[in-house]
Amino acid sequence: xxxxxxxxxxxxxxxxxxxxxxxxxxxxxxxxxxxxxxxxxxxxxxxxxxxxxxxxxxxxxxxxxxxxxxxxxxxxxxxxxxxxxxxxxxxxxxxxxxxxxxxxxxxxxxxxxxxxxxxxxxxxxxxxxxxxxxxxxxxxxxxxxxxxxxxxxxxxxxxxxxxxxxxxxxxxxxxxxxxxxxxxxxxxxxxxxxxxxxxxxxxxxxxxxxxxxxxxxxxxxxxxxxxxxxxxxxxxxxxxxxxxxxxxxxxxxxxxxxxxxxxxxxxxxxxxxxxxx
Amino acid sequence: xxxxxxxxxxxxxxxxxxxxxxxxxxxxxxxxxxxxxxxxxxxxxxxxxxxxxxxxxxxxxxxxxxxxxxxxxxxxxxxxxxxxx
Numbered sequence: 519x520x521x522x523x524x525x526x527x528x529x530x531x532x533x534x535x536x537x538x539x540x541x542x543x544x545x546x547x548x549x550x551x552x553x554x555x556x557x558x559x560x561x562x563x564x565x566x567x568x569x570x571x572x573x574x575x576x577x578x579x580x581x582x583x584x585x586x587x588x589x590x591x592x593x594x595x596x597x598x599x600x601x602x603x604x605x606x607x608x609x610x611x612x613x614x615x616x617x618x619x620x621x622x623x624x625x626x627x628x629x630x631x632x633x634x635x636x637x638x639x640x641x642x643x644x645x646x647x648x649x650x651x652x653x654x655x656x657x658x659x660x661x662x663x664x665x666x667x668x669x670x671x672x673x674x675x676x677x678x679x680x681x682x683x684x685x686x687x688x689x690x691x692x693x694x695x696x697x698x699x700x701x702x703x704x705x706x707x708x709x710x711x712x713x714x715x716x717x718x719x720x721x722x723x724x725x726x727x728x729x730x731x732x733x734x735x736x737x738x739x740x741x742x743x744x745x746x747x748x749x750x751x752x753x754x755x756x757x758x759x760x761x762x763x764x765x766x767x768x769x770x771x772x773x774x775x776x777x778x779x780x781x782x783x784x785x786x787x788x789x790x791x792x793x794x795x
Numbered sequence: 796x797x798x799x800x801x802x803x804x805x806x807x808x809x810x811x812x813x814x815x816x817x818x819x820x821x822x823x824x825x826x827x828x829x830x831x832x833x834x835x836x837x838x839x840x841x842x843x844x845x846x847x848x849x850x851x852x853x854x855x856x857x858x859x860x861x862x863x864x865x866x867x868x869x870x871x872x873x874x875x876x877x878x879x880x
Binding site: 534536544545546547548549556559563575576577603606729730737738750752756757759760761762763764765766767768769 | 816819822837839840841842843868870871872873876877878879880
């Protein structure tokens, strides 16, 4: 499914897109009135807001409603994925609906494009799942339960791969709840890595040559990481960024070339040792 | 129950904190030392902090004191942003 959102009318550096991101808000009934004041000036500071899952604490529809009303219609395109907590009470579909009703586009293996002053920003989002990382990961082998666990992870990574391949924007972002890499898990216990993410997500992100990837879930992890293919990854779990949200300025593809004047360009260097075929 | 090894007590409490609908907390740090069970880490609200302590008191033997060192996280707005390389 593709969505088209439009964002315009502000003055900003056109070579950068300002991506606000946060994950693991874990909204409860008591969160009403607590979140929205923190996002009051977001529309002036960011071009879009990404929410990396765990919108709710207990997965209750009532909590989803609180979150949606607190962070809905902030005046900035807002895109979310669900997290494991949002499934706890089997109200995930309803939580998603209430988010959508309040203007929070909630991606479950889907993608959208946002027009930011003529710059096309593509976001593909999926919850993702565990399974572990290359060299220490689960496989679809043995008991049906184990097969189901790993199959779910593979399925969601495949959804992400498909949706990433559909992105054609000037900026391409992957949004997940589970982590695609180990780097951002540093601080978590090694034993629980297989429950925190899957390298299959990273493989999809690298294959699509994304510009930026954002995840949550790893509360005790670290913010910064990079995929094997060199895609910057940020763990934006609220306990990690220790703030209401963080703003990341992401380069627009090709904008660097546009910015350079002829005087700034370095002369082309031809290595005489390399001859044309 | 009183002689139950500490690691099993910790394991049981960890399961309960994750699965109890009052808490659903997955990353509380539990340490049992010198006859006391320390609950440490961040929670989102005073309600969760109290609920975690209540679950711990229900799960642990009565002779084990529960020390609630969970703190409620508050978040501000960062002034600066990061330019992604």
